[in-house]
Amino acid sequence: MTRKQRRLILIGSALAVLVLAVGLVLSALKDSIVFFNSPTDVVEKQIAPGARIRLGGLVQQGSIVRGDNLQVRFAVTDGQHTITVAYQGLLPDLFREGQGVVTEGMLEPGGTFRADSVLAKHDENYMPREVAERLKQQGHWRDEESKKAKGSTR
Amino acid sequence: MIPEIGHFALVLALALGIMQGSVPFYGALRNDSLLMATAVPTAVAQFVFIAISFAALTMCYVGSDFSVVNVFENSHSLKPLIYKISGVWGNHEGSMLLWVLILALFGALVALFGGNLPITLRANVLAVQSWIAVAFMVFILATSNPFMRLAPAPGEGRDLNPLLQDPGLAIHPPLLYVGYVGLSISFSFAIAALIEGRIDAAWARWVRPWTLLAWIFLTLGISMGSYWAYYTLGWGGWWFWDPVENASFMPWLITTALLHSAVVMEKRNALKIWTILLAIMAFSLSLVGTFLVRSGVLTSVHAFATDPSRGVFILALLVLFIGGAFVLFAWRAPLLKQGGLFAPVSREGALVLNNLFLVTACMSVFVGTLYPLALEALTGEKISVGAPFFNATFGPLFLVLLLAVPFGPLLAWKRGDLPGVAQRLMAAAGVALAVMVGCYAVVQGGPVLAPLVVGIAVYVIIGAFTDLAERTGLFRMSPKAALARAAGLPRSAWGTMIAHLALGITLIGIVGETQFGTERIAEMKPGQSIEIGGYDIRFDGMATRPGPNYSDQIARFTVQRGGAVIGEIEPSKRTFPARSTTRTEAALMSRGFSQIYVSLGDPSPGGTIAVRAYHKPLVLLIWLGTIVMVLGGLLSLSDRRLRVGAPKPARSKPVMQPAE
Numbered sequence: 061m062t063r064k065q066r067r068l069i070l071i072g073s074a075l076a077v078l079v080l081a082v083g084l085v086l087s088a089l090k091d092s093i094v095f096f097n098s099p100t101d102v103v104e105k106q107i108a109p110g111a112r113i114r115l116g117g118l119v120q121q122g123s124i125v126r127g128d129n130l131q132v133r134f135a136v137t138d139g140q141h142t143i144t145v146a147y148q149g150l151l152p153d154l155f156r157e158g159q160g161v162v163t164e165g166m167l168e169p170g171g172t173f174r175a176d177s178v179l180a181k182h183d184e185n186y187m188p189r190e191v192a193e194r195l196k197q198q199g200h201w202r203d204e205e206s207k208k209a210k211g212s213t214r
Numbered sequence: 215m216i217p218e219i220g221h222f223a224l225v226l227a228l229a230l231g232i233m234q235g236s237v238p239f240y241g242a243l244r245n246d247s248l249l250m251a252t253a254v255p256t257a258v259a260q261f262v263f264i265a266i267s268f269a270a271l272t273m274c275y276v277g278s279d280f281s282v283v284n285v286f287e288n289s290h291s292l293k294p295l296i297y298k299i300s301g302v303w304g305n306h307e308g309s310m311l312l313w314v315l316i317l318a319l320f321g322a323l324v325a326l327f328g329g330n331l332p333i334t335l336r337a338n339v340l341a342v343q344s345w346i347a348v349a350f351m352v353f354i355l356a357t358s359n360p361f362m363r364l365a366p367a368p369g370e371g372r373d374l375n376p377l378l379q380d381p382g383l384a385i386h387p388p389l390l391y392v393g394y395v396g397l398s399i400s401f402s403f404a405i406a407a408l409i410e411g412r413i414d415a416a417w418a419r420w421v422r423p424w425t426l427l428a429w430i431f432l433t434l435g436i437s438m439g440s441y442w443a444y445y446t447l448g449w450g451g452w453w454f455w456d457p458v459e460n461a462s463f464m465p466w467l468i469t470t471a472l473l474h475s476a477v478v479m480e481k482r483n484a485l486k487i488w489t490i491l492l493a494i495m496a497f498s499l500s501l502v503g504t505f506l507v508r509s510g511v512l513t514s515v516h517a518f519a520t521d522p523s524r525g526v527f528i529l530a531l532l533v534l535f536i537g538g539a540f541v542l543f544a545w546r547a548p549l550l551k552q553g554g555l556f557a558p559v560s561r562e563g564a565l566v567l568n569n570l571f572l573v574t575a576c577m578s579v580f581v582g583t584l585y586p587l588a589l590e591a592l593t594g595e596k597i598s599v600g601a602p603f604f605n606a607t608f609g610p611l612f613l614v615l616l617l618a619v620p621f622g623p624l625l626a627w628k629r630g631d632l633p634g635v636a637q638r639l640m641a642a643a644g645v646a647l648a649v650m651v652g653c654y655a656v657v658q659g660g661p662v663l664a665p666l667v668v669g670i671a672v673y674v675i676i677g678a679f680t681d682l683a684e685r686t687g688l689f690r691m692s693p694k695a696a697l698a699r700a701a702g703l704p705r706s707a708w709g710t711m712i713a714h715l716a717l718g719i720t721l722i723g724i725v726g727e728t729q730f731g732t733e734r735i736a737e738m739k740p741g742q743s744i745e746i747g748g749y750d751i752r753f754d755g756m757a758t759r760p761g762p763n764y765s766d767q768i769a770r771f772t773v774q775r776g777g778a779v780i781g782e783i784e785p786s787k788r789t790f791p792a793r794s795t796t797r798t799e800a801a802l803m804s805r806g807f808s809q810i811y812v813s814l815g816d817p818s819p820g821g822t823i824a825v826r827a828y829h830k831p832l833v834l835l836i837w838l839g840t841i842v843m844v845l846g847g848l849l850s851l852s853d854r855r856l857r858v859g860a861p862k863p864a865r866s867k868p869v870m871q872p873a874e
Binding site: 087093126153 | 448557558571581582595597598795796798813816824
């Protein structure tokens, strides 16, 4: 075997592995990506029921209703639109009314969002970045809070 | 006074760093040994001054000096001493100081133990190492000074983020940083080699122990971080494919590839350019990781601060170092002479295949981590790429790699005998197949993938033993002779075998936890019990217990199996008044390698409490595997050949001519 042939085999196998990887990445990107939406997006984009999305916003004051067997309903709002979320399970430690939240799941035909996971991690100053940006865009961001969120006296 | 001393020491270290980065470099250009020799004392002095600076900050924390902004924001006078100390690196500024401390430590180690390095190589390596240190010291002094004062000094601090007040945090970041920053050494060696335009097998022998050391710490750091997330976040998950986790995992993958390619370079003088490229990539990825974590572009547990000026600064450093390194690579790499030839089927070929898969697997993680950022920057569309993506891309690539793992050590250098090796692995494959079928029969109707992966894991483990048996002649000679040969095996061979074995162990843990684990969520009244994984868990009631800077609301549970009491577990809700936050403390009970995991939800007024209970079969094997992997690394590190300071100069080693 000459040097050239060996190099060809090497490059060929490298390409084969690369093609395999690219194929896997592309197919996974098509199937397993979840888009983030605010309640306004859901209304404006007319997202179809059954599509898997992330819904984020603030938990509306006074909207949490607990049912039996760890059923819970609450409303997620961005100030313009509000969507009711139904969830069954444990809520994270930092889940509170008036706080930012990101839920993942799908819309039901009735317009309720059925979430299978609720994220509200981090400390009390933390707001999911997507939520903070949307709220800023829509003018619901209170500056006082953002200063506090930086946790700084400088 | 103490903070000022720390600040001043850091400025002095910066001045020394600038000197270390320029004088030896100029000396190497002029071939002036006196100038080159200055690298050694400056490297040591730089470390000493950064250590003084770090000690000063630590003293501010221990003494709860709230006139220092950083201490005020991240500490509390009632906090236990260990968290006062770990709080030093539990925030952005302090952790960057730890970063440069470790960087300077590695520089000083090379200076002290590099006595038998060629003098120009040592001068250049230390100069490059110092450029990195200077850049990060400027970053700290300009944007994240930990010694900033506050007047008037507040009476009490704001406390450390409760999630971070945990023994796991005390050790996880330093371990990870030693790993990250340790890669700077192989980077500096690579850049120095490119500057000199010369590289040989001795270079690989020099770089390998440092890389191995970094790899060991990186492995430990990732593993610790994973276990920390597992028991503190209360979700029972041990790996989330969170961008910050990926940021540490990508350098690990590339470093693993680098370790393997450096073997080829050391033994066969081949793959030189590729090895240099991997060394650059490994450290570049740890810089990218630092950027992702420190700039706050990602949201995650680790986002301490979101300050755009820092992000831009780190991005500039990133472009400077990574871009500069690649430009230098493109310019100088063609100068490096290609070494030994090998047939595609050979040990070298197997190691190349290993590298191919590790690098592409790393690329898939890279795409998944950065694609959302790129998409958002370009289109404004926000997406999340979660576990399903990584399972569908990284998973298959890694499983194929695992199939190849046992072949590598069994193939001969230069030209291997594939059918012969396959024959030797028949036993491993046979046992694996039997286990696969057995497993499938037991979990009939369960996931199909699980038995398959269990089979692969068993195959990897037995494959590692096959290698050992072949080397010692276990089944061909008397046990005594085999034992004698086993004792005579180089430690690096043992290291290889043990590290490969560990992969199988971790894989079994992963399958056990993900495929056979059970979860139950229930609302429980005192006296009620639930069944999980064959255990009955009875809720006995609530109690409160005060802690130093928190108070616990404990739920007591009794765990029973078949009516017999096994023990009690007490998960709790821990409230930290300084930040008015609550964090759930999960409770774990180990049974062999399996665990019962109970975490709490909200107590409701009626005296009931929401409970999340898991049975996690074999979950401890995940971390046990990584520990075994580290043991393999340590054994390999202790190999005579690689002992720091002991390698023979390249000239004394006969240069083998490639067979054509």
